[in-house]
Amino acid sequence: MGENPLTIEDIPIVNEPTRAQLNDRQLVDYEEYKASLVRWLLRCGKDPEKVEGYAWSTVRQVAQKADKFYRWVWDDHEGYTTKVGADDAERYITSLLYDENEYSAGHMASTQKCLQRLFKWRRHELGETGEWDPDHTFTQSLSQPRDYLTVEERKQIREAALEYGSIPAYTGLTPVERDEWKTHLAQRFGKPKAEIGPDDWDRANGWKIPSLVWTSLDTGLRPIEVGRATIEWVDVENGVLRIPKDESSKNRENWIVGVTDRTATALERWLNERAHYDPYHSSDALWLTREGNPYTSHSLIYVLERLCEIAEIPTENRQMSWYTIRHSVGTYMTREEDLAAAQTQLRHKSPKTTMRYDQTPVEDRRDALNRMG
Known part of the structure; x- marks a missing residue:
């Protein structure tokens, strides 16, 4: 024994x-x-x-x-x-x-x-709803943030979001092709094949993923913030997200973060579109998964992996997570503006946290080497 x-x-x-x-x-x-x-x-x-x-x-x-x-x-x-x-x-x-x-x-x-x-x-x-998605990783040097997307990769991810989950136009398909796509959409949306119609084509080619991805590319949303985001956060007219302190993952103060005109347009289209879907009738969540649940780190990693596949971005030997998008915001906002701008956009309470992004991106260093000969 x-x-x-x-x-x-x-x-x-x-x-x-x-x-x-x-x-x-x-x-x-x-x-x-x-x-x-x-x-x-x-x-x-x-x-x-x-x-x-x-x-x-x-x-x-x-x-x-x-x-x-x-x-x-x-x-x-x-x-x-x-x-x-x-x-x-x-x-x-x-x-x-x-x-x-x-x-x-x-x-x-x-x-x-x-x-x-x-x-x-x-x-x-204890029934608490919060979770902790750490800002730091310690498999590399302590002074370095996690892996991030390059400027070119950010553009590729932005374009891949428009292709994510899309299907051919309803009117451009033969009867046989249309029947095959109906089978696919019936499985995707969990409804009988006989009930699949043109509206489901529009939904498949909708603005949920582009608005979610583009907003994250602009504001560096943490996974928990994606899950907590509500329609009240969105101010399309002024091109900003207004994140109340009670919903911010850092829970200290209200944050106002800017988005691009393209992102504001995607958000406006999504707000108009989401009202037509049943899961949102009883929820003010800005984005829900196909199953009607808030997004989590796990479900967002799946989205990012699919985006990288579409964009043909290599992920081998890289620590890819939703924070990869967030850290690209910090890196390039610091380069284009300054640490203060990055601190505000990323909603860091302490400037020490933002200082991790005060480094020269690898492509800039590569350009410098080429100029040095």
């Missing part, structure tokens, strides 16, 4: 530095809070649907790093609390980046994963 598996009793729920920072009543409350976290991680944290937990060593690491995070939160908030948001996690990670200890990329990556597991528990067990 194998030895007995380690249990919650084998994991220090609250470490000594944390105990020293709390009074008796706060400690009782925090111990109960942490014990719930540890139990959930052990039992089903890895895959709640399959009731599969994390390894003991992983849970122990989360418990330790959560304590350090909360001690920072209490100092930052000037008082005890267990309620934290994505902004707290982002500012904590940024504080570690500039810490005199100069933590390694491995340490930073581990801390980030542990905090994401904490937020995963809060979402599943």
